[in-house]
Amino acid sequence: MDTDALPLGLLEPDDPEFDDTEGDATGIADQEDGGHHPRSTVVLIVFAPKELEPKRFRFRLDETVGDAAKAAAKKFEYEVGTPSFQTKDGTVLDRSVTLRAAGVHNREELELVDAGGGV
Secondary structure: OOHHHOOOEEOOOOOOOOOOOOOOOOOHHHOEEOOOEEOOEEEEEEEOOOOOOOEEEEEEOOOEHHHHHHHHHHHOOOOOOOEEEEOOOOOEOOOOOEHHHHOOOOOEEEEEEEOOOOO
16 A cells, blocks of 8 residues: 555544554554555554544654644644653653654554643
8 A cells, every 4th residue: 555645644434544453563664565665654543631532643754743743732622732742651752853763653552742741
């Protein structure tokens, strides 16, 4: 599947990668699209405070963590703050680096947080 042709942002249930759980969530260096082309996008499963269900998003790997988190925060209807993502181990990602440089994995679960303390 050519992920470059798929829309960015919030995934709808009819998106081909919405429930794509085949294979492991792999590191950036190993992410390939069908074994032929390196991925230029990543699907993230984002949790947010006060929300029971996560949302799935597709972002370009060259997008900054801050821009991706801001787009996700908007879809969760958070309007203020300095959003970022936090990993399961509690690491808050640097908003100024790209998703690729932050080392996010395809289908990784991240929590939406405010870089200043909470969304």
